[in-house]
Amino acid sequence: MDLIRAATLQDLPGTYRVCLLTGDAGLDATALFHNPDLLGHGYVGAYLVGQPDLALVVADSEGVAGYCLAASDTRAFEAWAETAWWPALREQYPLRGDTSADAGSDTSADAEIIRLFHAPPRALDAVVDEYPAHLHLDLLARARGHGNGRALIERQLANLRRRGARGVHLDVATDNANAIEFYRHLGFAEIGRLESSIVMGMRSSSRSGQTP
Numbered sequence: 671m672d673l674i675r676a677a678t679l680q681d682l683p684g685t686y687r688v689c690l691l692t693g694d695a696g697l698d699a700t701a702l703f704h705n706p707d708l709l710g711h712g713y714v715g716a717y718l719v720g721q722p723d724l725a726l727v728v729a730d731s732e733g734v735a736g737y738c739l740a741a742s743d744t745r746a747f748e749a750w751a752e753t754a755w756w757p758a759l760r761e762q763y764p765l766r767g768d769t770s771a772d773a774g775s776d777t778s779a780d781a782e783i784i785r786l787f788h789a790p791p792r793a794l795d796a797v798v799d800e801y802p803a804h805l806h807l808d809l810l811a812r813a814r815g816h817g818n819g820r821a822l823i824e825r826q827l828a829n830l831r832r833r834g835a836r837g838v839h840l841d842v843a844t845d846n847a848n849a850i851e852f853y854r855h856l857g858f859a860e861i862g863r864l865e866s867s868i869v870m871g872m873r874s875s876s877r878s879g880q881t882p
Contacts, residue, residue: 672813674821677718677725677737684734685718685727686710692808695843702779708763712783713806714739716755721747724829728809728818736809738822742833744793744804751790759787793839794869797862801837801871803830823856831874839871 677685689710693699699709717739718725724740741747763784766776793804805826809819830838840858842849844866853870862869 672728672730672735672816672818674726674728674818674825677722677727677739679718679722681725681727681729681734681737682710682715682718684729685714685737688734688736688808688810689714691810695846696808696849699779703783704778704780708780708783711759712786716747716751717741720750720755724805724826726822726826728813728822730813732812735813736807736818736822738805738807738826740803740805740826740830740838742803742830742835744798744802744839748790748792756787756790763787794862797839797869797871801839801861801873803833803835803838805830805838805840807840819852820856827872827874835874837871837873839869841867841869843867 686707686709690700690703690706691698693709694702700706703709714737721739721741724742726738727734728736765784765788766781805823807819807822827838839861840853841864842853844850844863850868850870856872858870858872860868861871
C-alpha cells in the first residue's frame with residue numbers, strides 16, 4: 671500500500687533514485703549520466719535539507735516511489751541554496767577549462783548539470799511576484815494511476831496556504847504532454863515559457879480542479 675508522508679534525511683537515496691528514473695521528461699535518465707547522483711544534487715537534495723517541512727514522499731514496500739518538494743518563498747530558498755547548498759557542490763565539481771567557452775564545450779548530461787551548480791537558474795521576477803512559492807513532483811511508474819499525484823499536490827498546496835504563500839508555480843518540460851495535462855486538470859494554468867519548459871501557476875485561493 672502506498673503511504674504519503676513527510677520526508678526525512680533517510681529518504682535522500684530514494685528520492686535521488688526517483689529523480690534519476692524520471693529525469694528524462696518523466697522517463698529513465700540512467701543511461702544519460704555517468705554520475706547518477708548529479709540530478710539529485712541539482713533538483714532534490716536542497717529541498718530535503720533546506721525546506722524539510724515541505725518535502726513529501728510516497729513510499730511502498732519497495733521504498734520511495736515519488737515525491738513532491740516545495741519552497742514557500744522562492745527567492746529566500748534561492749538565497750539559502752547560494753550560501754548553504756551550491757558551494758560544496760561547486761568545490762566537488764569544478765567547471766572544466768579555464769574559460770567560460772571551454773567550460774561550455776562539454777555537451778554531456780553530466781556537464782550540463784555541473785554547469786547548473788555554478789549558475790543555477792533563477793525564477794522569473796514576473797512569476798515570483800505573483801506566485802512566490804514553487805513545487806515539483808516526480809512519480810515512478812508503479813506509483814502512478816493510484817491518485818498519488820493528486821494527493822501529494824493537494825497536501826502540498828494546503829501546506830503552502832498555511833504558510834501564507836499567495837501563489838505557487840512549477841516548471842514542466844514542453845515535451846511532457848501527460849504532465850502538462852495533469853497539472854491543468856488540477857487547476858494550474860500556463861503563466862510563462864522558458865527555453866524548454868512551460869511555467870504553470872496557481873493562486874493560493876484556488877482549489878484543485880478549479881481555474882486559478
